Amino acid sequence: MSETIKVGVLGSNGKVGQAIVAAVSDADDLTYTVGVDRGDALTSFVDAGTEVVVDFTHPDVVMDNLKFLIDNGIHAVVGTTGFTEERLEQVRTWLGDQPRSGVLIAPNFAIGAVLSMRFAQQAARFYESVEVIELHHPHKADAPSGTAFRTAQLIADAREDAGLGPSPDATTSELEGARGATVGGVHVHSVRLAGLIAHQEVLLGTSGETLTIRHDSMDRASFAPGVLLGVRQIATRPGLTVGLDDFLDL
Ligand SMILES: NC(=O)C1=CN([C@@H]2O[C@H](COP(=O)(O)OP(=O)(O)OC[C@H]3O[C@@H](n4cnc5c(N)ncnc54)[C@H](OP(=O)(O)O)[C@@H]3O)[C@@H](O)[C@H]2O)C=CC1
Numbered sequence: 001m002s003e004t005i006k007v008g009v010l011g012s013n014g015k016v017g018q019a020i021v022a023a024v025s026d027a028d029d030l031t032y033t034v035g036v037d038r039g040d041a042l043t044s045f046v047d048a049g050t051e052v053v054v055d056f057t058h059p060d061v062v063m064d065n066l067k068f069l070i071d072n073g074i075h076a077v078v079g080t081t082g083f084t085e086e087r088l089e090q091v092r093t094w095l096g097d098q099p100r101s102g103v104l105i106a107p108n109f110a111i112g113a114v115l116s117m118r119f120a121q122q123a124a125r126f127y128e129s130v131e132v133i134e135l136h137h138p139h140k141a142d143a144p145s146g147t148a149f150r151t152a153q154l155i156a157d158a159r160e161d162a163g164l165g166p167s168p169d170a171t172t173s174e175l176e177g178a179r180g181a182t183v184g185g186v187h188v189h190s191v192r193l194a195g196l197i198a199h200q201e202v203l204l205g206t207s208g209e210t211l212t213i214r215h216d217s218m219d220r221a222s223f224a225p226g227v228l229l230g231v232r233q234i235a236t237r238p239g240l241t242v243g244l245d246d247f248l249d250l
């Protein structure tokens with residue numbers, strides 16, 4: 001019998017955590033060790049011989065979780081949002097020059113969401129105007145979403161590389177928030193609505209045409225294939241990887 005990868009889940013009682021526990025348990029090449037949720041001891045991952053931990057918890061607790069995993073040489077696949085550049089730098093520092101473990105942090109593990117970010121990045125230089133609208137369930141803690149934040153950053157960088165200035169906008173008077181938040185100068189609008197899961201539109205426009213790049217997660221199972229891909233490859237990629245693109249050879 002071949003060896004399986006021993007996988008634990010942080011936030012195992014949560015909405016996404018439950019979908020990941022089910023996916024790991026169903027996979028023949030993975031063994032589900034233990035789930036840890038609020039109030040449980042992180043040491044149970046070590047006690048169970050866990051090799052890879054998947055984290056879908058909360059931006060307020062994910063850094064402490066990562067410190068523990070890195071200190072204990074456990075690989076981490078992280079979907080929890082809230083990663084600023086400062087946080088990523090802290091993770092790199094914890095990993096050090098010769099990292100024992102791999103850490104993958106991705107704002108979205110749905111394959112279509114990863115592709116749509118890439119498509120938006122590619123399209124950005126061709127359009128005068130761009131805005132991002134993300135739409136989520138009303139239980140979401142952070143706005144804008146991690147995906148929208150990263151999408152806007154990628155678009156802003158592509159526009160800068162192409163020598164494009166800000167999108168045209170004649171607004172001189174506005175109710176606070178009416179034009180959304182800005183990330184790298186790109187306007188991002190957040191909708192919270194019962195019935196939704198996770199959705200995003202990137203609207204691009206120029207003279208006489210618009211392009212809309214839309215992705216919809218209608219079920220949290222959509223995050224599982226990307227997470228399992230990360231789980232299977234993370235041991236071969238020591239250090240920090242941000243985004244699933246490299247794992248998909250994009
Ligand atoms: N990258 C991606 O593809 C995706 C990322 N996400 C992100 O994942 C995160 C979780 O989302 P979601 O599942 O919807 O959220 P939930 O609130 O449904 O789940 C989070 C779980 O983590 C638990 N938790 C809180 N604190 C701790 C702790 N210190 N240790 C262990 N568990 C803890 C929560 O417990 P309690 O309820 O008691 O607080 C809850 O059970 C969010 O940041 C979200 O944005 C979501 C979907 C996809």
Ligand SMILES: O=C(O)C1=N[C@H](C(=O)O)C[C@H](O)C1
Binds near residue numbers: 109148197198
């Ligand atoms: O909280 C969610 O639900 C989601 N969070 C991630 C984000 O903030 O981008 C990924 C996905 O949008 C679902």
